[in-house]
Amino acid sequence: MPVICQYCRRDMQRTKSCDEFIIGSNDGKDFHPIPFGKETRFDDYNPVFSDTCPDCGVRFGGFHHPGCDWEECPICHEQIISCYCHEEGE
Template identity: 40%
Template sequence: MAGCRICKREMLTVQGCAVGTVHINGKVYPRIKAGDERDFNPYMEDGERCGDCGAVKGCFHHFGCDIERCPVCGMQMISCDCEDVYYEWIEEE
């Protein structure tokens, strides 16, 4: 089993990542959800899981997923050329 490095949850037993934003070049952007029209696989069916990270359609991909797109440049998130990219886990009270 594999845990997400940013939300710390087991990837295949939860719906998706709990971190919904990413900081890029000093601005905060919403992450693209699995199955979203801007996702690499926009044709996912309801209840279907991402083939790489296990996120359910409509939920956020887990950190390091090959299929997550960068919300700024549209390229693969794990290898895009955007600078100053980081995720911030904020504990909900």
């Protein structure tokens, strides 16, 4: 059973990257999503991973599928699914 991303409509187990969805902050600014491997919240250690995101499966350097628990918020640099500084997607 393929798992299809609701946003890019790709098979999440096969695709290298989601589309780049601009993240709107609550004060109206646009931020670019942080690709897998560019997270800054991990700068105190270097996790050794395979080259795919452990949660959503994109390749190193690809954009996470929305809802991935690895994706970092470009505004506060916390986990994007647990912060409130961006608008909820329509």
